[in-house]
Amino acid sequence: MRRHDQGDDRPATPEPRRGLRQDFDARARAARSDFEASIRQRRADFDAKNEALTARTGRNLPAAIGIALAFAVVMLAALLIWKPAFMVVAAFLLGVGVYELTSAMRFAGRDVPRIPSVGLAIAVVPAAFVWGQVAALFTLLIGILVISAWRLVEVAFTTPKPPAGHVVRDLTDGLFVQAYISLLGACVVLLSREDRGQLWVIAFILVVVAVDTGAYATGLNLGKHPMAPRISPKKTWEGFAGSVAASLVVGVVVTVLLLGLPWWTGLVLGVLISGSATLGDLTESMIKRDLGIKDISSFLPGHGGLLDRIDSILPSAAVAYVLFLIAHH
Known part of the structure; x- marks a missing residue:
């Protein structure tokens, strides 16, 4: 009879190959842990910086930008389409x-x-x-x-x-x-x-955005002298100067490119809108102070109330409408 060996005939896994696989798995787990830890740290750093910026400016900037962009898209679509x-x-x-x-x-x-x-x-x-x-x-x-x-x-x-x-x-x-x-x-x-009035609406709102952005950026980095501490403690004269400069630049651009008017009318638009937008913002701050509240409401994350976001637009709309009537009559 033919003799057969007793025991398991399955081939054994070579020890060197098993060791390489375990080492690879360990390295992969370590890399994944390092990546997750890095993401958590970056998120924590971002949250900390955002909280500090919010405390300084009174606004959740990422949420504010996102909501502002969403409103801009809706308004542009309605006006242009x-x-x-x-x-x-x-x-x-x-x-x-x-x-x-x-x-x-x-x-x-x-x-x-x-x-x-x-x-x-x-x-x-x-x-x-x-x-x-x-x-x-x-x-x-x-x-x-x-x-x-x-x-x-x-x-x-x-x-x-x-x-x-x-x-x-x-x-x-x-x-x-x-x-x-x-x-x-x-x-x-x-x-x-009005005929081409939608372009005027877009133009003056762009100038209002420039006023807000210029005041925010300049006031955040250079602001030292309060403009109206009893009404709005975070507003500074440096921020106001930045808002005027930004409104003049954007005013010239929109009047020439959008409205087809002489460049100097952009200076008029920029000066008047910078004043009306600032006045609207201060008026709304006075209302909140008179009522003893921080925000009109919490309707919009990062913005407070919706009125907090259109306070500069409201008086500026009257200025833009008067300028339109003067320019076309």
Whole structure:
């Protein structure tokens, strides 16, 4: 008989090959651990720098940039593709802005009716876009009367009755909300409905962005002398100088390339918009200080309230609309 060996006939794994594989696995695990540790450290460093920047400037910069870009895309698409779509954008911005401000006022004990206030802000948009100045002003006048009557009816059915001084304050606050947001916002809508008006809207908003960016960058790096410490402690004269310089440069560029006007009109646009944008920002800071709040709302991450982001645009819209009327009449 043929003799067969007893035991396992399977080939054994060579020890050198097994050792190489284990060494490779160990190196791969170590490299992966180092990579993950590096990512965690970079993220921690980024978060720490972002927190320090937020503490210094009062703004979450990455979130602010992302939201600003998103709004820019929506507004540009509405203005350049189909102008009537801009009514939806404008109605949303004004309606939310009025809701935020009236809510902040009510939180501070100012009983401004929210429902008719928001309704008027939205109604003035189609009135301005479709029928023009007279219709927009008529809508505002009727709306303000409705808001005042709404508050007086509330007072009539309230027990105990609020002091007369408080009622007068509520009525004047309701008027202020409409003058500050709805009236100035209507100027953007009136401007957009004009022939080539959408280009003017884009142009003046670009200048407002330049004002904000110039003030932010210059104030962050060079700011030493407070501009209005009781109203807005972070604003500096150095930042204001940077905003004026940036607005002049962008003003010249947009008037020549977008509007087809002489370069010197860009200087006029830049100077006026830098003043109106700064005034709008300070006005909103005064409102927040008067109400005893830091932000109008927390609607937008990194921005605070929506009104915090359009405060510079609102008065600048009136300036741009007047300049448009002067340039075309």
